[in-house]
Protein backbone atom coordinates (compact mmCIF):
# COMPACT_ATOMS: atom_id res chain seq x y z
CA UNK A 1 0.00 0.00 0.00
CA UNK A 2 1.05 3.54 -0.69
CA UNK A 3 2.74 4.97 2.46
CA UNK A 4 0.42 7.95 2.64
CA UNK A 5 -2.62 5.66 2.45
CA UNK A 6 -1.16 3.62 5.31
CA UNK A 7 -0.49 6.73 7.39
CA UNK A 8 -3.94 8.17 6.70
CA UNK A 9 -5.52 4.87 7.67
CA UNK A 10 -3.71 4.97 11.02
CA UNK A 11 -4.76 8.58 11.53
CA UNK A 12 -8.39 7.96 10.56
CA UNK A 13 -8.78 4.73 12.56
CA UNK A 14 -6.85 5.65 15.69
CA UNK A 15 -7.71 9.28 15.32
CA UNK A 16 -11.20 8.74 16.63
CA UNK A 17 -9.69 8.33 20.08
CA UNK A 18 -9.79 11.30 22.34
CA UNK A 19 -6.49 13.10 22.70
CA UNK A 20 -5.38 11.85 26.11
CA UNK A 21 -7.74 11.21 28.96
CA UNK A 22 -8.14 14.86 29.86
CA UNK A 23 -8.79 16.56 26.52
CA UNK A 24 -11.98 16.77 24.52
CA UNK A 25 -10.62 16.79 20.95
CA UNK A 26 -9.88 13.58 19.04
CA UNK A 27 -6.35 12.65 18.00
CA UNK A 28 -7.32 13.23 14.37
CA UNK A 29 -8.80 16.68 15.05
CA UNK A 30 -5.69 17.55 17.07
CA UNK A 31 -3.32 16.60 14.25
CA UNK A 32 -5.40 18.50 11.70
CA UNK A 33 -5.51 21.60 13.90
CA UNK A 34 -1.74 21.54 14.39
CA UNK A 35 -1.12 21.15 10.64
CA UNK A 36 -3.56 23.98 9.92
CA UNK A 37 -1.75 26.28 12.35
CA UNK A 38 1.57 25.34 10.71
CA UNK A 39 0.24 26.01 7.22
CA UNK A 40 -1.21 29.35 8.30
CA UNK A 41 2.20 30.39 9.59
CA UNK A 42 3.73 29.55 6.23
CA UNK A 43 5.75 26.61 7.52
CA UNK A 44 7.54 24.37 5.02
CA UNK A 45 5.68 21.28 3.73
CA UNK A 46 7.98 19.11 5.88
CA UNK A 47 7.04 21.02 9.01
CA UNK A 48 3.33 20.97 8.14
CA UNK A 49 3.69 17.19 7.75
CA UNK A 50 5.49 16.96 11.09
CA UNK A 51 2.73 18.99 12.76
CA UNK A 52 0.07 16.70 11.29
CA UNK A 53 1.87 13.50 12.31
CA UNK A 54 3.64 14.49 15.52
CA UNK A 55 1.45 12.28 17.72
CA UNK A 56 1.18 9.27 15.41
CA UNK A 57 3.23 7.32 17.94
CA UNK A 58 0.20 7.47 20.25
CA UNK A 59 -1.97 5.86 17.59
CA UNK A 60 0.52 3.08 16.85
CA UNK A 61 0.62 1.84 20.42
CA UNK A 62 -2.39 -0.18 21.59
CA UNK A 63 -0.95 -0.23 25.12
CA UNK A 64 -0.60 3.54 25.40
CA UNK A 65 -3.44 4.33 27.76
CA UNK A 66 -2.70 1.36 29.98
CA UNK A 67 0.90 2.57 30.23
CA UNK A 68 -0.29 6.04 31.19
CA UNK A 69 -2.58 4.56 33.81
CA UNK A 70 0.42 2.67 35.21
CA UNK A 71 2.28 5.98 35.43
CA UNK A 72 4.68 5.13 32.61
CA UNK A 73 5.84 7.24 29.69
CA UNK A 74 5.18 5.19 26.54
CA UNK A 75 7.70 7.33 24.56
CA UNK A 76 5.37 8.08 21.67
CA UNK A 77 7.93 10.43 20.15
CA UNK A 78 10.34 7.52 19.59
CA UNK A 79 7.62 5.30 18.17
CA UNK A 80 6.54 8.12 15.84
CA UNK A 81 10.09 8.89 14.74
CA UNK A 82 10.89 5.29 13.91
CA UNK A 83 7.64 4.73 12.04
CA UNK A 84 7.93 7.88 9.92
CA UNK A 85 11.64 7.33 9.20
CA UNK A 86 10.59 4.47 6.90
CA UNK A 87 9.52 7.06 4.34
CA UNK A 88 10.59 10.54 5.42
CA UNK A 89 13.86 12.34 6.09
CA UNK A 90 14.98 14.22 9.19
CA UNK A 91 13.12 17.42 8.27
CA UNK A 92 9.85 15.59 8.98
CA UNK A 93 11.06 12.96 11.43
CA UNK A 94 13.15 14.99 13.86
CA UNK A 95 10.60 17.69 14.74
CA UNK A 96 8.24 14.80 15.59
CA UNK A 97 10.93 13.28 17.77
CA UNK A 98 11.75 16.59 19.47
CA UNK A 99 8.23 17.80 20.25
CA UNK A 100 8.29 16.17 23.71
CA UNK A 101 11.74 17.48 24.62
CA UNK A 102 10.53 20.87 23.35
CA UNK A 103 7.88 20.93 26.07
CA UNK A 104 10.57 20.27 28.68
CA UNK A 105 12.63 23.04 27.02
CA UNK A 106 9.85 25.64 26.83
CA UNK A 107 8.69 25.07 30.40
CA UNK A 108 12.29 25.59 31.50
CA UNK A 109 12.97 28.71 29.47
CA UNK A 110 9.65 30.60 29.26
CA UNK A 111 8.21 31.43 32.67
CA UNK A 112 4.56 31.45 31.58
CA UNK A 113 4.72 28.45 29.26
CA UNK A 114 3.60 25.97 31.87
CA UNK A 115 0.29 27.85 32.21
CA UNK A 116 -0.44 27.21 28.54
CA UNK A 117 -0.25 23.42 28.90
CA UNK A 118 -3.44 21.42 28.83
CA UNK A 119 -4.14 19.20 31.85
CA UNK A 120 -3.04 16.10 29.91
CA UNK A 121 0.24 17.76 28.92
CA UNK A 122 0.93 18.73 32.52
CA UNK A 123 0.43 15.13 33.57
CA UNK A 124 2.71 13.74 30.84
CA UNK A 125 5.33 16.43 31.49
CA UNK A 126 5.86 14.86 34.91
CA UNK A 127 6.23 11.39 33.40
CA UNK A 128 8.59 12.73 30.71
CA UNK A 129 10.98 14.12 33.30
CA UNK A 130 9.65 17.64 33.97
CA UNK A 131 11.21 20.92 32.81
CA UNK A 132 14.84 20.75 31.67
CA UNK A 133 17.66 22.07 33.81
CA UNK A 134 19.56 25.02 32.33
CA UNK A 135 22.26 22.65 31.04
CA UNK A 136 19.75 20.29 29.51
CA UNK A 137 17.96 23.21 27.85
CA UNK A 138 21.21 24.47 26.32
CA UNK A 139 22.05 20.97 25.09
CA UNK A 140 18.63 20.59 23.51
CA UNK A 141 18.74 23.99 21.80
CA UNK A 142 22.00 23.02 20.08
CA UNK A 143 20.52 19.87 18.49
CA UNK A 144 19.65 19.86 14.77
CA UNK A 145 15.92 20.44 14.23
CA UNK A 146 15.37 21.45 17.88
CA UNK A 147 13.93 24.79 16.68
CA UNK A 148 11.47 22.96 14.43
CA UNK A 149 10.52 20.74 17.36
CA UNK A 150 9.77 23.89 19.35
CA UNK A 151 7.53 25.19 16.56
CA UNK A 152 5.61 21.91 16.45
CA UNK A 153 5.26 22.11 20.21
CA UNK A 154 3.68 25.57 20.11
CA UNK A 155 1.13 24.36 17.54
CA UNK A 156 0.58 21.30 19.73
CA UNK A 157 -0.56 23.60 22.55
CA UNK A 158 -2.76 25.57 20.17
CA UNK A 159 -4.35 22.56 18.50
CA UNK A 160 -6.73 21.42 21.20
CA UNK A 161 -9.75 23.61 20.48
CA UNK A 162 -13.05 21.76 20.61
CA UNK A 163 -14.96 22.16 17.34
CA UNK A 164 -12.29 24.15 15.46
CA UNK A 165 -12.79 24.01 11.68
CA UNK A 166 -9.92 22.51 9.67
CA UNK A 167 -9.38 21.01 6.23
CA UNK A 168 -9.50 17.19 6.08
CA UNK A 169 -6.56 14.79 5.77
CA UNK A 170 -6.58 14.89 1.97
CA UNK A 171 -5.80 18.58 2.05
CA UNK A 172 -2.40 17.67 3.49
CA UNK A 173 -1.63 14.84 1.05
CA UNK A 174 0.49 17.11 -1.21
CA UNK A 175 2.58 18.21 1.77
CA UNK A 176 3.33 14.60 2.63
CA UNK A 177 3.86 13.55 -0.98
CA UNK A 178 6.43 16.28 -1.52
CA UNK A 179 8.44 14.97 1.44
CA UNK A 180 8.45 11.24 0.61
CA UNK A 181 11.96 9.90 0.14
CA UNK A 182 12.48 8.91 -3.49
Ligand SMILES: [Fe+2]
Nearest residue numbers: 030054055156
Ligand atom coordinates in the same frame (compact mmCIF):
# COMPACT_ATOMS: atom_id res chain seq x y z
FE1 LIG B 1 0.14 16.75 20.31
